Ligand code: XMP
């Protein structure tokens with residue numbers, strides 16, 4: 106599935122600047138909250154957030170642990186149904202931990218809402234959401250995004266970890282996907 110044009114929506118340098126700002130804010134917020142023996146548990150939602158999470162944790166000036174969860178939302182085609190299946194669960198426990206969930210994109214909001222509901226049953230000390238992208242025009246349920254990279258229009262985007270049928274995750278820029286005719 107070749108792309109016709111690669112129209113860069115957000116360049117790698119814009120992304121790097123924003124990641125640095127977000128990391129500074131997260132560091133400021135959590136530094137006073139973490140006790141001497143505590144670390145921040147960063148939960149990267151696979152697969153889309155793996156690039157963002159990797160960049161973010163390397164800019165945090167905090168003791169961190171990182172874990173991964175993979176979920177799939179069932180639905181017709183590209184529509185999220187909110188019926189979320191856990192394909193790969195966390196290795197560790199989040200009970201009594203400060204948890205930062207890192208997501209690639211909040212679209213309808215259904216997937217992350219289900220995941221946050223699940224995490225809350227696991228009794229973390231606190232839980233916050235950091236999302237690289239938000240498409241508010243497609244929102245179906247309200248989601249509080251504590252740390253947000255960018256708000257975008259309703260366009261299908263790939264790169265920086267995001268894919269179409271598993272392609273283009275490796276692209277360093279965020280690009281609007283246009284199928285070749
Ligand atoms: P919700 O449940 O919020 O689903 O609708 C969010 C998930 O949908 C995928 N998604 C995208 N993936 N480009 C992508 O590569 C997009 O523009 C896009 N919009 C939604 C993504 O997996 C996200 O976690």
Ligand code: MG
Nearest residue numbers: 151152153209
């Ligand atoms: Mg995803």
